[in-house]
Amino acid sequence: MRNAFADEITKLGTADHRIVLLTGDIGNKLFDKFKDRAESRFFNCGVAEANMMGVAAGMALCGLRPVVYTITPFTTTRCFEQIRVDVCYHKAPVIIVGTGSGLSYADLGPTHHSCEDMAILRTLPEMTVVAPGDSIELRLALRQAFTLDGPVYMRIGKKGEPAIHQKEPDFRIGRSITIQAGTDVCLIGTGVMSAVVVKAAKTLGECGVSARVESFHTVKPLDQVTLTEIFSKYPVVAVAEEHGRIGGLAGAISEWLAAQDGPCAKLLAFGTDDAFMHEVGSQEYARRKFGLTAENIAEQVHARLLSVLNKRAVPNVAS
């Protein structure tokens, strides 16, 4: 994903001279092409993220389109107040990119994990929160982010993430993409978990369960039209994200769900626990630890579906 980001921002920055790239002393050689083509619009701001975010806001207020790029915790929680005041309160069109989000850097320890970023940033007025599912979505999201008139937070993975789209989808910030149709359950993925959810749907299919898969790349604003359709149509809806179960996409959907009228499906949330991960390991290890695997998601969804169907099959004697 980060290579796709570097390539796309180089293309966009070559064409649009308002685009400025600010990094926090990261991405060794990753942005060499951008620097070659737009040296005056590339800034290594050093390990000083609070200043970097303020600088970006100041540039945006002068009509430029700055992009801030560093590892997720340092471009979000480290400089949260600068995002809140300098960027959001000024409605400054700054694109904030968090690389290696979620459990991408599982082996680097809890300082580099980011399972709170979406929860925190989506509380901010004016902020759009996007978690592209693969490199194609990332490129499309980035292009569209530059057309918006306010700040965007984009959390991306690191490298080698599988593609979830075979061809370019109709991508619109704020509108979910149906990756595959299905009739029994609905699986919603965001960010790098969309690929895992696609695998879970395949496993369910092998058990005779037809699963619809949605790439919910935009966490704010929520695609309420799709949610309304899904939650009234399917008996089981599962959400998977490399993010805490507090406040992320599942959190956002829960807030929405609580205010809905009529019968709605229950939400099955897959995310990280309310705990720091002390024992480090690979991203796959971390996902297993938190049940963020295709196998576990398929198993839990299947069990929930059977439980729902059994309840429906048994007549309610009391009534």
Added chain:
Amino acid sequence: MGELLNADELNKIARTIRARIVENAHKTNTPHLGSCLSCVDILVAVYFHVLRIDPTQARDPDRDRFILSKGHGAAALFQVLALRGFYPESMLETYGQDGSLFAEHPPAPAYLPGIEAATGSLGHGLPMGLGMALSARIEGRSYNVIALLSDGECNEGSIWESAMMTASQKVERLAIVVDFNKWQATGRSEEVLAISPLVDKWRAFGWSTCEADGHDIASLVRLLSKVPDGSGKPVAIVAHTVKGKGVSFMEDDNNWHYRIPTADEVVAAKKELGVAA
């Protein structure tokens, strides 16, 4: 503004603004009186002489920018902007009322002409000013950016992050003035976090530095009119000031960081400032 004003005229404006600030504090229960009075002369030098601005073209892309990084001096800035013609002075009558645009700190620029950045949380104005100064370079414009900091604000790490990047980028069109009144909210700035030697700190961070009497408008004008100063470095002016300046019973008394003057005290202050009741 047509012809440049002379020192006497600028000093008269400063006295008028001080009187209005004191009066407004009483009328609207607005604190930070000491901090506001301490930076009036700096604001007058900047807005009535140094900045290349036209209040009728408040968003001109080539205008000089001023950021009140010490946002708690807003009550002073609001008076200055009104007197300088960015909005009618009658607008200030809403100060302190429900629904007013005048908070105790400057609002976002979209809401009030003349404001370049919403500040109030300290340590934000300088980084934003740096972003504006770098924008000038990117876009080939030649405007200056001036940020006014408080000495207490120099507690913030983001100020020093910004100081380093400004120096490394050799942003010579960015100047700061530190309103060095030796106090912060609850104590002497030297005692809260050892701030001295403040001039040496800025010099060590790669800035072209000088000290000034922060109440000598003519001297401030001279220094700020020489930005960029030819050194290739950003400019830091450490302006020695007196908190509460201009009203003897408020001067260097930190109780006036939060105290609100009584009606009698307003009368006494205006008399001392030579401004009619």
